[in-house]
Amino acid sequence: MARHSHDFVNGFDTGLIAFGVDRDTDERSLMAYLQKLTDDDLLEVLVGRMSDEEISALVELAGGLLRRHLSDEEYHRLFLKEGLDD
DSSP states (O other): OOSOOOHHHHTOOSOOOOSSSOHHHHHHHHHHHHHHHTOHHHHHHHHHHSOHHHHHHHHHHHHHHHHHHOOHHHIIIIISOTTOOO
C-alpha cells in the first residue's frame, strides 16, 4: 500500500483553482495546486529544468513551513511517514 496520497485533487470538483476569493477557496485551491504540482510526470520534467538556486529556494521555503507549522511528532508522522506499517 502506498504511504503517500494525492486524493484531494482527484475529487476537486470545481475545476477552478482561484486565490483571493475567500479563505476556504484559497485553502482548497492551494491543496489542489500543490497536489497537481507534485504529480510524478510533471516533477520529472520540472525538477530537471530548475536551477540549483531554485531548488535551494524551494527546499528552504518548504522546510521553513514544516518547521513553523508542525511539531516534531507531526513532522515524523505526517511528512516522514515514520511509524506506519509497511
